[in-house]
Amino acid sequence: MSNGTGSVCGFGIEEEYLLVDLDSGQVLARPSRAVTRRCQETMGEHFAEEMFCSQIEVASPVFGNLHEARSFFTQSRHTLRNVLLDEGVGLYCAASHPGAQWRRQHARNLPHYRQVFDDYQIVARRSLLSGLHIHVGVPHGIDRMQLINQLLYWLPLFLALSTSSPLWSGLVTGYRSYRRVVCAEWPHMGMPEPLDNWHDYQRYRRLLQDVGGLAADGDFWWAIRPSRRFPTVELRICDACPRLEDGLAIAGLFRHLVEQTLLLSQRWQPISNELRWITQENYWRAYRYGCKGTFIGVQDRHPVSAEGWLAQLQSLMPPDTQDAEQAFYQARRILSQGTSAERQLAMLAGALEQGWEQRLALKAVVEQVLGEVCQSAG
Structure with a gap:
């Protein structure tokens, strides 16, 4: 079913946020009941609790185009920001908090x-x-594991566009996405297992369930996965984006990639071991260097910058809708101006060069991220 823009696939977005104390800039160890209640009342069915008491999620309805997505998240960020402001709380939308006092956090009691x-x-x-x-x-009728295999090579590019976790526990980690480093400590949270089709996926699930490695209703947390709840493929590799337009560009690009890949379904080929190896190498380079990295290109396996890599995607799958054109345009802006990771590092370095104490320099980074979220909220 077309939405009138030439696109055929609906899409949805889930954003995760940390709740921070506006005075100290620190993540709230245990937000008050009033904070949680007001978030729930504000977002209704689109509100979700996360594993920490200090974290919430906004899960969107199904969108037909980026205009709908922009309107929804502009409004939701605006409303949540104002509700939380009354409680002295800020909405922090980056993949890691520079203080990251994780030892003080409380698990959600569910x-x-x-x-x-x-x-x-x-x-x-x-x-x-x-x-x-x-x-x-x-x-209906598309093998989602076969589809995922066709998308796999491009996944690290989406990570490079989103990186926002260069700081952890007061330290410069050396990684643009330290979040993905931590993800590697979990089982079933890296790249998908090499499964050729849906039948293999089901066999793999049953095997893990039979040996006690996965609950009957358990999920894999791969960088991309077939959703169990919805007839979708779910991109999970990306860091949270403080600037809404960056997240929308990534969503638009991913949707475009899926739609264009579906159009070529009659020519799909099994993914080679070589392509998996290259994807894994590009994945490491993306979370280590972000958009400043050098990657292995799809054409002749030559080294390519993130800008060149995006250009290869555009040449292979030219934008055919206004949404796709907007997504490519904003993605080029991200790569030319830098992601949140670059902005955070620049803010920290600048504050320290001016003689600020480490604590105050880190708080300046927090305020920068909060400011970008506010700007996106209108």
């Missing part, structure tokens, strides 16, 4: 999350991190 913390211990307790998740609808 059976599912209690089980998660019991199973994964310190790995779960350290995961005070926020992501951007994008669902794109897939027509």
Whole structure:
């Protein structure tokens, strides 16, 4: 079903946020009941609790175009910001907090999350991190694992466009996405297993369930996965984006990639081991260097910048809708101006060069991120 713009696949976006004290800039260890209640009342069915008491998620309705997505998230960010401002709380939308006092955080007291913390211990307790998740609808009859295999090579590019977690526990980590470093400590949270089709996916699930490695209703947390709840493929590799337009560009690009790949379904080929190896190498380079990295290009395997890599995607799958054109335009802006990771590092370095104490320099980074979220809220 077309939405009138030439696109055929509906999509949805999930944004995760940390709740921070506006005075100290620190993540709230245990927000008041009033804070949680007001968030729930404000967002209704689109509000979701996350594994920490200090973290919430906004899950969108299904969108037909980026204009609808922009309107929804501009309004939701604006409303949440104003509601939380009355409580002295800010909405922090980057993948890591520069202070990251994870030892002080409290797990959400729900059976599912209690089980998660019991199973994964310190790995779960350290995961005070926020992501951007994008669902794109897939027509009935399409093998979603075969589709994922066709998309796999481009996933690190989406990470490079989103990086926003260069700081952790007061330290410069050396990684543009330290979130993905922490993700590697979890099982089933990296790249998808090499499964050729849906049948193999089901066999893999049953195997893990039979040996006690996965609950009957358990999920994989791969960088991209077939959703169990919806007929979608879900992109999970991306860091949370403080600037709404950056997140929308990534959503638009991913939707365009899915739609164009579906049009070529008669020519799909099994993914080669070589392409998996290259994807894994590009993945590491993306979370280490972000958009400043050098990657292995799709054409002749030559080294390519992030800008060149995006240009390769555009040449192979030219934009055919206004949404796609806008997404490519904004993606080029991200790569030319830098992601949140670059802005955070520049803010920290500038403050320290001016003689600021480390604590105040880190707070300046927090205020920068909060400011970008506010600007996106109108």
